[in-house]
Amino acid sequence: MKIALLGYGKMGQVIERIALERGHEIVLKKDEFSTYDGLSTADVAIDFSVPTAAVSNISSCFNANVPVVSGTTGWLEHYDEMIALCAAKNGGFISSSNFSLGVNLFFEFNEYLAKIMAPFDHYKVDMEEIHHDQKLDAPSGTAISLAKGVIKNSNYSNWTLDTAKENEIHIEAVRTGNVPGTHTVTYNSEVDSIEIKHTAHNREGFALGAVIAAEWLAGKHGVFTMKDVLNLNSK
Numbered sequence: 001m002k003i004a005l006l007g008y009g010k011m012g013q014v015i016e017r018i019a020l021e022r023g024h025e026i027v028l029k030k031d032e033f034s035t036y037d038g039l040s041t042a043d044v045a046i047d048f049s050v051p052t053a054a055v056s057n058i059s060s061c062f063n064a065n066v067p068v069v070s071g072t073t074g075w076l077e078h079y080d081e082m083i084a085l086c087a088a089k090n091g092g093f094i095s096s097s098n099f100s101l102g103v104n105l106f107f108e109f110n111e112y113l114a115k116i117m118a119p120f121d122h123y124k125v126d127m128e129e130i131h132h133d134q135k136l137d138a139p140s141g142t143a144i145s146l147a148k149g150v151i152k153n154s155n156y157s158n159w160t161l162d163t164a165k166e167n168e169i170h171i172e173a174v175r176t177g178n179v180p181g182t183h184t185v186t187y188n189s190e191v192d193s194i195e196i197k198h199t200a201h202n203r204e205g206f207a208l209g210a211v212i213a214a215e216w217l218a219g220k221h222g223v224f225t226m227k228d229v230l231n232l233n234s235k
Contacts (some may be wrong), residue, residue: 001218003211004028004042004066006057007049011071014207015046022211030057040064044092044218046210051075051136058082058093067092067220069213071099071206073141083223092220094229097141099209103183104226106198110146110185113196114153123187123194125150127159130174130182138173142183147171150185180206 001024005012008031016026028038028045032053039045039060044067047057051074061068062085070093079095086093098104117123129143139147139161147159147169157167164170180200187194200206209226216229227233 001025001215002027002041002043003214004030004039004045004061006030006045006047006061006068007053007072009048011048011203011207012046014203015048015210018204018207019046019211019214022215024211036060036064039066042066044069044214046070046214047072048210054078055082059085062086062089062091062093065089065091067217068094069099069210069217070095071097071210073097074137076141086223090221092217092222092224094213094217094224094226096213096226097145098181098206099213099226100200100205101209101212101230102205103142103198103200104209104230104232106183106196107145107149108232109196111149111153113185113187113194114150117187117194118154121155123189125154125156125169126164126172126186126188127169128172128174128182128184128186130176130179132178132180133175135175138175139171140173140181140183142181143171143173146183146185 003019003024008029027041045061047070049072054072054075055078058068129140156169159169159171182199184197213229
């Protein structure tokens with residue numbers, strides 16, 4: 001399979017190595033100084049760039065008839081616009097806040113726990129996410145996805161980085177060192193606490209998941225999620 005890499009930072013380089021190990025060919029490695037030459041020859045593109053480049057990268061893929069997997073976060077105010085363009089161009093698209101297989105299973109655990117905890121309103125939900133100090137957005141896209149998973153299955157209506165109101169989930173965003181990503185969801189009461197936690201040890205899991213998503217998406221048309229890739233929609 002021929003892959004275009006849109007964004008060639010630390011994640012892009014790990015994705016390149018894993019893609020090559022799995023027998024794929026890299027036909028474009030785009031950074032902020034290069035062009036899209038070679039994009040039209042790709043079977044699929046993987047976008048791990050920066051928020052300011054994501055819309056241009058994704059649009060270019062749709063216009064070149066190349067399905068795209070995007071792991072860039074911080075650009076979702078343009079998400080509906082990109083979905084409309086995908087439909088207009090009959091493109092293929094997967095966007096995820098986190099492609100790690102473990103994190104996507106964690107998303108499922110989180111929603112299940114939220115569902116069974118919903119009747120017990122004496123528990124208050126809090127979240128913490130810890131990332132390296134070079135991460136541009138806060139809270140992380142993964143933390144927002146976790147909060148949305150709780151909101152969908154409970155009486156909570158919003159999340160906040162500030163002091164939470166009664167129907168809000170507080171997210172504590174910590175930036176320190178070289179932490180790849182740690183996410184914790186805690187249900188606190190006066191008598192006990194229930195906690196689920198995912199800790200990434202390196203970038204390998206994110207990169208492998210993105211390549212697996214690209215392998216799954218190649219040749220498909222439509223908008224999909226990692227639930228489709230992992231066959232979790234029927235669970």
